[in-house]
Amino acid sequence: MLIPVLAVLVPTLPLAGWALNGLWGGRFTRRTVAIVACGAVAAAFAAAALLLWQIRLAPPPGRAPAGGPSWIVDLYSWIGAGSIQVPLRLLVDPLSVAMALVVGGVGLLIHVYSVGYMDGDPGCARYFAYLNLFMASMFWLVLAGNLAAMFIGWEGVGLCSYLLIAFWFTRPAAAAAGVKAFLVTRLGDVGFLLGIFVAFGVFGTTDFGVMTRDAGARLALGGGAATALALLLFAGAAGKSAQLPLYVWLPDAMEGPTPVSALIHAATMVTAGVYMIVRLHAVFLRAPAAMDLIAAVGAVTAIFAAAAALVEPDLKRVLAYSTISQLGYMFLAVGVGAFSAGIFHLTSHAFFKALLFLAAGAVMHALGGETDMRRMGGLARRLPRTTAAFAIGALALAGIPPLSGFFSKDLILSEAFRAQAWLWAVGVAAAGLTAVYILRAFALTFLGADLRGAEGTAHDPPPSMAAPMWILAGLTVAGGGLGWSFTHPGILERFLLTGLRAGAGPPARAGGAGEGTLVAASVLVAVAGIVVGWLVYVRRSLRGGVPALAGLLSHRFYIEEAYAVGVIGPVRALARVAAVADRTVTDAAVMGLARALGRSGQALRGLETGYLRHYAAFVLVGVLLILAYWVSR
Amino acid sequence: MAVLFGGVACLALAGGVGVIASRRPVHSVLALLLVLGSLAVDYLLLDAQFIAVLQLIIYAGAIVVLFVFVIMLLHARSGEVARVPAVLPPAAAIPVCAVFGLMLLVVLTGAAIAPAAVGPAFGTVQEVGRALFSRFLLPFEAASIVLLIGMIGAVVLGKRLPPSPPDAGRPAEGPGEGRSKRRVELR
Amino acid sequence: MTVPAPYHLALSAVLFTLGMVGVLVRRSALVVFMSIEVMLNAVNLAFVTFARLRGVVDGQLLVFFVLVVAAVEVVIGLAIIVDVFRAMETVDVDDVDLLRG
Numbered sequence: 039m040l041i042p043v044l045a046v047l048v049p050t051l052p053l054a055g056w057a058l059n060g061l062w063g064g065r066f067t068r069r070t071v072a073i074v075a076c077g078a079v080a081a082a083f084a085a086a087a088l089l090l091w092q093i094r095l096a097p098p099p100g101r102a103p104a105g106g107p108s109w110i111v112d113l114y115s116w117i118g119a120g121s122i123q124v125p126l127r128l129l130v131d132p133l134s135v136a137m138a139l140v141v142g143g144v145g146l147l148i149h150v151y152s153v154g155y156m157d158g159d160p161g162c163a164r165y166f167a168y169l170n171l172f173m174a175s176m177f178w179l180v181l182a183g184n185l186a187a188m189f190i191g192w193e194g195v196g197l198c199s200y201l202l203i204a205f206w207f208t209r210p211a212a213a214a215a216g217v218k219a220f221l222v223t224r225l226g227d228v229g230f231l232l233g234i235f236v237a238f239g240v241f242g243t244t245d246f247g248v249m250t251r252d253a254g255a256r257l258a259l260g261g262g263a264a265t266a267l268a269l270l271l272f273a274g275a276a277g278k279s280a281q282l283p284l285y286v287w288l289p290d291a292m293e294g295p296t297p298v299s300a301l302i303h304a305a306t307m308v309t310a311g312v313y314m315i316v317r318l319h320a321v322f323l324r325a326p327a328a329m330d331l332i333a334a335v336g337a338v339t340a341i342f343a344a345a346a347a348l349v350e351p352d353l354k355r356v357l358a359y360s361t362i363s364q365l366g367y368m369f370l371a372v373g374v375g376a377f378s379a380g381i382f383h384l385t386s387h388a389f390f391k392a393l394l395f396l397a398a399g400a401v402m403h404a405l406g407g408e409t410d411m412r413r414m415g416g417l418a419r420r421l422p423r424t425t426a427a428f429a430i431g432a433l434a435l436a437g438i439p440p441l442s443g444f445f446s447k448d449l450i451l452s453e454a455f456r457a458q459a460w461l462w463a464v465g466v467a468a469a470g471l472t473a474v475y476i477l478r479a480f481a482l483t484f485l486g487a488d489l490r491g492a493e494g495t496a497h498d499p500p501p502s503m504a505a506p507m508w509i510l511a512g513l514t515v516a517g518g519g520l521g522w523s524f525t526h527p528g529i530l531e532r533f534l535l536t537g538l539r540a541g542a543g544p545p546a547r548a549g550g551a552g553e554g555t556l557v558a559a560s561v562l563v564a565v566a567g568i569v570v571g572w573l574v575y576v577r578r579s580l581r582g583g584v585p586a587l588a589g590l591l592s593h594r595f596y597i598e599e600a601y602a603v604g605v606i607g608p609v610r611a612l613a614r615v616a617a618v619a620d621r622t623v624t625d626a627a628v629m630g631l632a633r634a635l636g637r638s639g640q641a642l643r644g645l646e647t648g649y650l651r652h653y654a655a656f657v658l659v660g661v662l663l664i665l666a667y668w669v670s671r
Numbered sequence: 672m673a674v675l676f677g678g679v680a681c682l683a684l685a686g687g688v689g690v691i692a693s694r695r696p697v698h699s700v701l702a703l704l705l706v707l708g709s710l711a712v713d714y715l716l717l718d719a720q721f722i723a724v725l726q727l728i729i730y731a732g733a734i735v736v737l738f739v740f741v742i743m744l745l746h747a748r749s750g751e752v753a754r755v756p757a758v759l760p761p762a763a764a765i766p767v768c769a770v771f772g773l774m775l776l777v778v779l780t781g782a783a784i785a786p787a788a789v790g791p792a793f794g795t796v797q798e799v800g801r802a803l804f805s806r807f808l809l810p811f812e813a814a815s816i817v818l819l820i821g822m823i824g825a826v827v828l829g830k831r832l833p834p835s836p837p838d839a840g841r842p843a844e845g846p847g848e849g850r851s852k853r854r855v856e857l858r
Numbered sequence: 859m860t861v862p863a864p865y866h867l868a869l870s871a872v873l874f875t876l877g878m879v880g881v882l883v884r885r886s887a888l889v890v891f892m893s894i895e896v897m898l899n900a901v902n903l904a905f906v907t908f909a910r911l912r913g914v915v916d917g918q919l920l921v922f923f924v925l926v927v928a929a930v931e932v933v934i935g936l937a938i939i940v941d942v943f944r945a946m947e948t949v950d951v952d953d954v955d956l957l958r959g
Contacts, residue, residue, distance in 0.1 A: 672860035672861060673860060673861055676860075676861040676865065676866075680865070680869045683869060683873060684869070684872060684873070684876070687872075687873050687876035687877065687896055688876060690876070690877075690880055690889070690892050690893060690896055691876060691877075691879055691880030691883065691884060691889070691893055691896075693889075696886060696888045696889055696892075699888070699889050699892050700892065703892045703895060703896065706873070706896055706899060707899065710899050710902070710903055713866065713869070713903065713906075714903075714906055716860070716861060717866065717906045717907060717909075717910045718910055719906045719909065719910070719918050719921075721918065722902075722906060722918050722921050722922065725921075725922065725925055726902075726925075729925050729928075729929055730895075730899075730925070730928075733929065734895065734928070734929060734932050737932055737933070737936055738888065738891075738892065738932075738936070741888065741936045741939065741940060742888060744940060745888075745939075745940070745943050745949060764879060764882040764883050765879055765883070767882075768875050768878050768879045768882065769875070771875060771878065772871055772872060772874070772875030772878075775871040775874060775875065776867075776868055776871045776872075779864075779867040779868070779870065779871050779904060780864035780867045780868055780871075784863070784911055784912075786862075786863060786910065786911050786913075787911065787912055787913030788913065789910070789913045793910075793913070793915065794909075794910075794915065794918060798915055799915055799918055799919065799922070802915050802916070802919055803919060803922070807919050810923060814923055814926045814927075817926060817927065817930055818926060818929070818930055820930070821929070821930030821931075821933050821934055822933070824933070824934045824937070825933045825934060825937045828934065828937035828938060828940075828941055829937050829940070
């Protein structure tokens with residue numbers, strides 16, 4: 039009974055916050071703006087939590103054909119054209135509620151953090167309005183009941199991402215980064231949109247429940263339609279989630295305020311692609327070739343971005359590459375069919391990466407916006423609490439037990455090993471690199487000589503910023519308990535399984551020796567990575583390296599340059615041709631018409647003499663002509 | 672009756688020529704009065720007694736007086752000084768109008784219809800009034816509104832405007848100077 | 859109807875043409891206005907003639923309405939002339955040529 043109300047409240051509360059702050063934020067005091075924004079998100083989070091309680095409590099109104107308990111909330115009929123019916127529909131099931139809780143929880147913490155972080159910025163009301171709009175779009179994306187409705191949220195978060203990356207729009211770099219993010223994700227969205235059309239063609243609808251139910255009947259296993267649909271949807275996911283080769287926008291997106299990077303570009307929006315694939319896992323399972331491609335892209339992205347993070351001098355961009363790399367792990371997971379493992383990693387990543395970003399934000403806050411790690415160092419003495427928080431996040435990212443990152447990454451790696459050994463090998467290598475680059479970032483920022491000397495007034499952040507960090511740190515430490523145990527599926531997985539892979543039953547988990555070996559191996563690699571990083575960046579005893587490789591890395595394998603030559607160059611050339619054509623054809627026609635009219639006007643101007651009697655004479659001549667016609671007739 | 676019509680027609684034509692040929696506006700007004708009066712007599716010949724009376728009251732009584740007042744207001748300066756208007760010479764205007772008049776004559780007098788027989792009441796106040804308040808009630812009411820609007824318009828236009836700067840098209844120069852300048856332009 | 863209708867109509871046509879000559883030739887706005895009144899009267903004469911010719915009173919009613927409109931027209935027109943005179947110190951229609959192209 040309560041479920042439809044709660045489901046509608048979750049996206050509309052932040053939307054109301056957006057409307058309030060967007061319309062009247064300029065007149066509110068800073069305090070009111072913060073209360074409205076945080077209150078809206080807190081209420082939405084509470085509604086999501088109640089939703090969880092309700093669906094645990096209430097028996098489902100009818101078992102969906104897909105097997106899991108799900109509630110459908112139809113708002114109204116959006117598109118009705120013959121056989122194509124698209125209702126605006128919300129779908130409440132364990133997956134969407136779990137995702138909504140992650141989004142709402144991390145979003146709430148980051149809202150609170152933003153109050154301290156954005157204090158003093160003149161665009162404070164605008165910032166919180168955008169942030170609330172983002173929350174509304176993201177909730178909508180998560181709760182949407184069909185692909186068309188999801189697309190609204192999908193584009194909504196893209197818009198907010200653009201608005202917030204370019205939040206300090208007076209900075210050319212920020213404006214350019216916003217445009218870049220918008221255009222690159224748009225490339226993927228073309229694929230997503232085409233995928234929606236294919237889904238309409240195949241299923242006659244884009245309802246998730248129907249697609250899940252009919253996937254087996256309508257899509258031949260490995261058939262062309264299934265593969266095309268999966269690949270097109272994956273294109274959208276790859277654009278939104280910054281996978282190779284569409285990752286280029288995410289590092290630049292760090293031009294936005296740091297809480298935005300934490301919320302949108304680490305914890306929530308960029309994981310929308312993973313969420314969408316999990317949501318449509320039934321379709322993807324019909325296209326094994328596409329799944330293999332997804333897994334391969336994920337693995338390659340993971341190791342590529344980890345390598346790029348090794349040489350990046352900018353703290354936030356290191357974290358951005360790290361995010362790309364971790365997203366690669368998630369795609370690796372869903373690519374080998376470990377959907378709940380993907381969601382598990384999504385959740386734990388949301389915790390520890392948001393923590394890392396918030397800690398980085400605290401560093402920037404303390405240093406007046408500095409992000410270049412080469413000009414940091416020795417901050418551990420000045421910011422002890424921030425250092426501790428960053429260390430917890432870093433250890434989780436590196437995969438050191440018993441932090442949450444270890445459990446989720448390990449789960450993915452063992453699933454990958456079961457699928458294809460080379461994916462596991464790449465994943466483990468990437469995990470090693472991860473440990474190295476995050477240790478490098480930690481060492482350059484917090485350890486070593488204090489480069490800023492006596493000028494430093496740097497101090498730990500105020501409580502409003504510190505509290506979200508500590509809560510996230512707690513979640514990072516405890517989050518592993520959500521999903522991991524040696525012999526049977528974890529809590530999260532069991533919860534999700536009621537909606538996922540239904541009918542197939544819970545997968546038999548291989549326990550025992552094989553599992554133990556894998557775990558030991560990945561822990562070993564992580565520890566080895568940390569040791570290597572320590573030797574190189576702290577003790578500085580391990581020197582050298584290959585210059586060519588360093589050059590390759592610092593140019594990120596020349597992918598940006600390839601874009602410049604392969605995409606931007608031809609587009610520019612086309613634009614030049616179009617500009618010439620515009621001037622010589624379109625403009626010439628328009629201006630020619632205008633000139634012709636002007637000249638005829640000049641010619642006729644003589645008739646307007648301004649003399650009354652001339653006008654009277656014209657009338658007379660006209661009457662004369664009419665009379666002559668009558669007489670002659 | 673034919674003699675009466677002949678006299679009336681001659682007076683009317685003489686008045687018409689007087690309106691357009693007089694040097695001074697006051698003479699034109701007097702000639703106009705002649706036209707109006709002789710036409711009123713002609714209306715009587717055409718069995719339009721009511722209209723003839725209206726012609727005298729409204730035209731001769733009101734409108735002509737208004738003209739006289741305005742001429743008095745603008746006094747002598749409204750008189751024309753120069754003769755031939757250069758912009759459309761009478762040499763061009765008069766033949767055009769003559770051609771027009773001929774055609775008008777042909778059109779108007781071409782139709783030879785036997786006049787209908789009418790009773791003694793035709794054109795009396797009673798008959799015209801009956802038509803006015805039955806079939807022509809709506810136009811009659813509309814006419815009252817037109818009169819009201821005319822009144823309001825006259826009041827608005829007659830209100831003395833606040834002193835405005837001399838307008839841009841005609842800077843502070845006398846009419847005489849303006850005229851001489853025009854001459855130069857025209858040549 | 860002792861005098862045949864064509865005579866009246868011919869008088870109307872000649873008066874109309876005279877009025878038109880006045881409109882086209884004279885430069886004083888006042889005289890132009892009077893010429894217009896002459897033209898209106900010529901039309902009225904035609905209306906009255908036709909009313910008599912057809913034995914229907916409608917033509918005379920039309921004259922009535924023309925009288926109304928003429929009165930209003932004279933009032934407004936003369937007010938405009940006075941205003942123009944105030945603004946431009948002239949009633950010569952050739953001097954009022956702000957609309958010249």
